[in-house]
Amino acid sequence: MSAFGKQPNPQLNSHGELQHLLTIEGLPREMLLRILDTAAPFSEVAEREVKKVPLLRGKSVFNLFFENSTRTRTTFEIAAKRLSADVINLNISTSSANKGETLLDTADNLAAMQADMFVVRHASSGAPHLLAQHLAATGRDHIHVVNAGDGRHAHPTQGLLDMYTIRHYKTDFSQLTVAIVGDVLHSRVARSQIHALTTLGVPEVRVIAPKTLLPTGIERLGVRVFNDMREGLRGVDVVMMLRLQNERMQGALLPSTQEYFKSYGLTPEKLSLAKPDAIVMHPGPMNRGVEIDSAVADGGQAVILPQVTFGIAVRMAVMAMLAGN
Amino acid sequence: MKIHIKNGRLIDPASKTDKALDLFIAAGRIVGVGNAPAGWGVDGANSVLDATGCIVCPGLVDLAARLREPGFEYRATLESEMAAAAAGGVTSLACPPDTDPVLDEPGLVEMLTHRARLPEFAHVHPVGALTTQLEGKALTEMAELSEAGCVAFGQANRAIVDTQVLLRAMMYAATFDFPVWLQAQDPFLARKGVAHDGEVAARLGLAGIPVAAETIALATILHLARETGARVHVTRISSAAGVEMIVAARAAGIAVTCDVAIHHLHLCEMDLGFFDAHARLDPPLRSQRDRDALRAGLASGAINALCSDHTPVDDDGKQMPFDEAEVGATGLELLLPLTLKWAREMKLPLVTALARVTADPARILGVKAGSLGLGAAADICVFDPVAEYRVSRENLRSQGKNTPFLGYDFPGRVRYTLIDGHLAFDGTLS
Numbered sequence: 001m002s003a004f005g006k007q008p009n010p011q012l013n014s015h016g017e018l019q020h021l022l023t024i025e026g027l028p029r030e031m032l033l034r035i036l037d038t039a040a041p042f043s044e045v046a047e048r049e050v051k052k053v054p055l056l057r058g059k060s061v062f063n064l065f066f067e068n069s070t071r072t073r074t075t076f077e078i079a080a081k082r083l084s085a086d087v088i089n090l091n092i093s094t095s096s097a098n099k100g101e102t103l104l105d106t107a108d109n110l111a112a113m114q115a116d117m118f119v120v121r122h123a124s125s126g127a128p129h130l131l132a133q134h135l136a137a138t139g140r141d142h143i144h145v146v147n148a149g150d151g152r153h154a155h156p157t158q159g160l161l162d163m164y165t166i167r168h169y170k171t172d173f174s175q176l177t178v179a180i181v182g183d184v185l186h187s188r189v190a191r192s193q194i195h196a197l198t199t200l201g202v203p204e205v206r207v208i209a210p211k212t213l214l215p216t217g218i219e220r221l222g223v224r225v226f227n228d229m230r231e232g233l234r235g236v237d238v239v240m241m242l243r244l245q246n247e248r249m250q251g252a253l254l255p256s257t258q259e260y261f262k263s264y265g266l267t268p269e270k271l272s273l274a275k276p277d278a279i280v281m282h283p284g285p286m287n288r289g290v291e292i293d294s295a296v297a298d299g300g301q302a303v304i305l306p307q308v309t310f311g312i313a314v315r316m317a318v319m320a321m322l323a324g325n
Numbered sequence: 326m327k328i329h330i331k332n333g334r335l336i337d338p339a340s341k342t343d344k345a346l347d348l349f350i351a352a353g354r355i356v357g358v359g360n361a362p363a364g365w366g367v368d369g370a371n372s373v374l375d376a377t378g379c380i381v382c383p384g385l386v387d388l389a390a391r392l393r394e395p396g397f398e399y400r401a402t403l404e405s406e407m408a409a410a411a412a413g414g415v416t417s418l419a420c421p422p423d424t425d426p427v428l429d430e431p432g433l434v435e436m437l438t439h440r441a442r443l444p445e446f447a448h449v450h451p452v453g454a455l456t457t458q459l460e461g462k463a464l465t466e467m468a469e470l471s472e473a474g475c476v477a478f479g480q481a482n483r484a485i486v487d488t489q490v491l492l493r494a495m496m497y498a499a500t501f502d503f504p505v506w507l508q509a510q511d512p513f514l515a516r517k518g519v520a521h522d523g524e525v526a527a528r529l530g531l532a533g534i535p536v537a538a539e540t541i542a543l544a545t546i547l548h549l550a551r552e553t554g555a556r557v558h559v560t561r562i563s564s565a566a567g568v569e570m571i572v573a574a575r576a577a578g579i580a581v582t583c584d585v586a587i588h589h590l591h592l593c594e595m596d597l598g599f600f601d602a603h604a605r606l607d608p609p610l611r612s613q614r615d616r617d618a619l620r621a622g623l624a625s626g627a628i629n630a631l632c633s634d635h636t637p638v639d640d641d642g643k644q645m646p647f648d649e650a651e652v653g654a655t656g657l658e659l660l661l662p663l664t665l666k667w668a669r670e671m672k673l674p675l676v677t678a679l680a681r682v683t684a685d686p687a688r689i690l691g692v693k694a695g696s697l698g699l700g701a702a703a704d705i706c707v708f709d710p711v712a713e714y715r716v717s718r719e720n721l722r723s724q725g726k727n728t729p730f731l732g733y734d735f736p737g738r739v740r741y742t743l744i745d746g747h748l749a750f751d752g753t754l755s
Contacts, residue, residue, distance in 0.1 A: 010599055025528070104644055125530040126600030133599075134644070151648070152530030191530055215527035216535070227594030 010132050013141075017325040019131045020145040023154040024195040032199055036164050039310070039317035045082055046312065055320045056085035057100050059116040063089045065148070066103065066122040071284060072148055072158075072181050075308070076119045079315035083323075085117075103127055104134050111135070116145045117319065124187075125151030144322040145248050152186050157318055159192030161311040163200060165303055166238055167312065173200040179232050179274075180223075181208040181264060182242030182291055185215050189283045190242055190311050198222045208232035209264065212253045229264050233273045241266055241282040257290045266295045271301065279303045326371055327351045329361070333376025333707060338381060338680030339696035342599060348381055350703040359697060372748075374741055376707050381678050382438035383695045384416025384447075384704035384742060389560065390635040390657055392449070392676055393724075394437065396425025401637040401724040403440055406657065409723035410447040411750035413658040414706030414739040415633075417687065417694045418447050422454040423481035426555050429454035429465045431473035438474045445749040448704070450476040450690055452506055455494050461485035464497055471503060476690050477558065479506030482607050482652075486512055488545060495555040504556045504691065507546050509567065510608055514538035518649045521611040525594040534609050536564045543567055547574045558689055559583035561634060563608035565618030572627050582689050585619050586634035587656055587663040588729065592616070592648040596729060602643045602650035603729040606634075623681055624671050630686035631667075633660040637725020655725035661706070662714050662735035669736070675710075690695060703746035713737040 013019040016029065026114075045051055060078040063073050068235050073089060080087045092106060105120065120128045128147040132297045135143050149155040170176060178197055184207050197205045198221070207218060210228045219225055225233030233239065249257045266280065280292075280302045288294045296302060328350040335346040335358070349357030349365060356362045363367070381630045390410065393401035410418060420437075422428035428437070434451050441449035453475030457463045467478055478498055483490040498505045515538045520526040522533025543559065547570065550557040562568060571583050588606055593616040597604045604610060622628040634654025643650050660682060668678030687695030694704055713734040718726045742750035 102641075102645065122646065124648050126648075127646040129599045130602075130644070130646055150530075151646075152532075154530070188530060191528070216522045216533060217524040217527045220524045222526060 010129060010136070013325060018321055019141065019325060020128070021322065022128050022132060022145065022147045023157050024156045024159050024192050024199065025154070027199065029199050030200070032160070032163065033195060035160055035314065035321065036167060037314040037316050038321060042313040042316040043310065045316070046309070050085055051082050053082065054084045056080065056083035056323055058222060059085045059323060060114060061085045061087050061117045061119060061319070062091060062115045063087065064106070064110070064111050064118050064120045065090065065118070066092045068093055068125070068241060069121055069149070072121065075311050076148060076315055079312050080319060082312070083316055083319055085319070103131065107131055107134065111140055111143055115143055117146065117322065119146045119148050120150070121148040122150050125153035126150070146318060146322065149188050151188065153188050153191060155188040155192050157311070157315050158189050159196040160318070161307060161314040162193055162240065163196045164280060164310045164314050165307050168306070170237060173202050175236045175259070176202050177206070177235060178202055178238040178240065179205040179206040179208055179236045180240045180242065181229065181232070181266065182246060183213045183215045184209050184218060184242065185242050186245065186248065187242050193240055194221050194223055206232050206236065210254070229270060230273055233270055237278055238272045239266065239271065239274055239278055239280045241280065241291055241295055243283060243285065244287055249290070261290055265289070265291055265293060266296050268295050268299070271296055281307055284308070327369070328703070328743070328746060329370035329373045330376050330381055330705070330707060331373060333379050333381035335381045335697065336676050337677055337697035338676050339383070339684040340698060341676055343674070343676045348697065348705070350743070350746045351647050353703055355697060355699055355701050355703050357609055358697065366486050372587055374707065376740070378711070379707050379709050379740055380675065381705060383683040383697050384706045384744065385414050385682045386661055386690065386695050387415045387418040387635065387657065388630055388632040388658055388686045388689065389586070390415070390420055390633055391420040391423070391637065392420050393637060394424065394440070395433065400639050405722065405724040406635070406637065407441070407446040409657040409721070411445060411742045411744070412739060414661050414708060415657055416704035416706070416742065416744050417450065417690070417692060418445050418740050419450045419452050419476065419690055421452050421481040422479060422482070423459060426739050427454045427459050428452070428475070429457045431461070431466065431469045434470055434475055444747040445744065447744060448692070448694065450474070450692060452479045454478065455480050455498070455505065456485060456490065458482045461487060461490055464494055467498060467503055468501060468715055471501065473590040476692065477488070477504040477506045479560070480508065482508055484508070484510060484512040484542065486517070489664070491545070492549050492553065495549050495553040495557070499553045499555040502556065504558055506558045506560050509539050509543040510562045511538040511542045514541065517704045519605065519609070520597060521594045521609040524611050525597055529597065529600065536566055536611065536615070538568045539608065540570060543570050547579055547581065551579050555655055557581045561586050561589070561608055562619065562628060562750060563589055564615045568618050568622040568627055582629040582633050583688070584626050584630040585623055587659055588634065588654055589616065589619055590623065590631065590667055590715055591663055592729060600647040601729060602647055603640045603654060603727055603731070604646060605647055605650045607652045620667060620671060623667070624673055631660070631664055631681045631682070632686065633657050635722050635723070638727045640726070643727050647705070654728045655721060655723045656728070657723055658721055659716065659728065659730060659735070661739065662707060662737040665710060665737040666735055703743050705741070705743040706739060707741040708737055708739045710737055712736070714738045
């Protein structure tokens, strides 16, 4: 090992509690389980007539989206509002970033408006880490940072809501075989899922993709690599599909959507190789006919819409825990 | 001015000397080694420098130090970086042509060398641009640039994409026997990449640059070197496979030299930590295996020289997400400590280790430097090998405070730096 670059985990405070949620990597198993346990009662809040609890009353949550995402931003907004926080949405891809203002300048300005929490999405891997380090270096570490997706690096709340979903349907992580299918190379979701699954003790995590969509050395994260989807799906309990971005569909990574669908699209026929009670997940938005057949997306094994519902409870849990630490 | 450096341990790699010897200097030259020259006089030196407990060696020769002039004075100035060089014991340095405007016209080169001609400044040896604007399209006036003071021609970190232009540039340089300095990195395989294509990039979600980017470019360069007979120096080698290719090429009779940067000698991909922008370097920090091969290669001489690859960047350029941050690290003041650290870890005799930052790079530069022989210019570094140097924003004299080594203590503190017999740095004052 090299003697340099040893830094303490930047998302835990000196008591080992969650200060920021930047990535699932490095979080202890107990902490992941605590988040899932905390999320469970929040699911019930949604069933009530008054869908609100006062845990974040008087707190200001800034949704800092340097990359557009209606869906993720909306679920964070709903989660914060159900916790009674004041929510301010900023789509910075269309405002100051174009005027040359840096991430840290933007954050400094908002911090001066007494922000309590930043929910950050950014196109660059590591941007939320940079923000958390900057807040610590400037004595403002009472402001929490939640990573809502950074580059190809991490999307921890997505990873957590996926774990919540799996636990809801499958109960015991230690008995599962899980397959992640698609564009792992560019996917922050896949990286968060892999860390969450291995941390929670899933004995076999598989990734299924053509070689052009797999990062070099991915097996070092503790996954089994399959290039043949049929072989990879055999006997799995959970199929986690990844979204294939439009811009990747033609060019030097893949020849065409048709060929991709033929080899890596989830059809009823391929799904039949998994266990009969296997569940199918997708982080959305889906490309029907590209990575998933409509018959599967709308079929009885899909749990894609429950994922969205659970996502709000999990994000509530994360924000409530951070605000309490 | 007559100077007597007394009680030091003299290490002169050029003559493989490692012995307790005094040094006598007059009129900017070494006039006595061990014994005072005849006629030193009864009143002796005007100045006696005490080197007790210290090593006296030739001033360091750095093959890559960006001074940021002209064009990037907000990042650094000649004054700030020359102070850093003197504090680091560096007395000769080569500066890459990637200034703004680039060093592709004789007038610019003359201006730079003229500006740098102060007694307390290290000797500056500009590397001229091999192609105009470093665009890889048209050749520069190499003969004129050589007359203006360029010691070699290169492209800094920019590749010549068109191999026909590369072939002709090497042919033209070979016509005049000008050395050609090239970084081996295929621009297509490196496109958008910000880190070594390996385990860490996979985990952090950073776009990777595969080792093949180096080996493919290196294969091209070596084939064309054989074809043209050009004197080629490969800058900043980064991989084990690259070192193997250099060794094989030399065995096949191709006259090629290469260097490695201090960062690649001590760090690897793991040191990106949590997206440390200070570790954003070009070429990228590679695997531990690669780093070990670089360390062994430099020890065996497969890699000829160690350089600082000094690249001062202001804080704004580094306070960015990793992939947007500017490339490079400050290094002039770390060259000596990191040479000593490497020597100690590799259990190398100091006379061998110091050769890689004195006599060997001087030979590549083709300048008279890096020796303590009688009559040589009195470019001298006197350092305490035991005293620790703390890398901190306060201690760094360079305007660039950007280094992945911030906060570390390294052995080796410079006590005196002499340039042409002029005391350019006195560490006893600070």
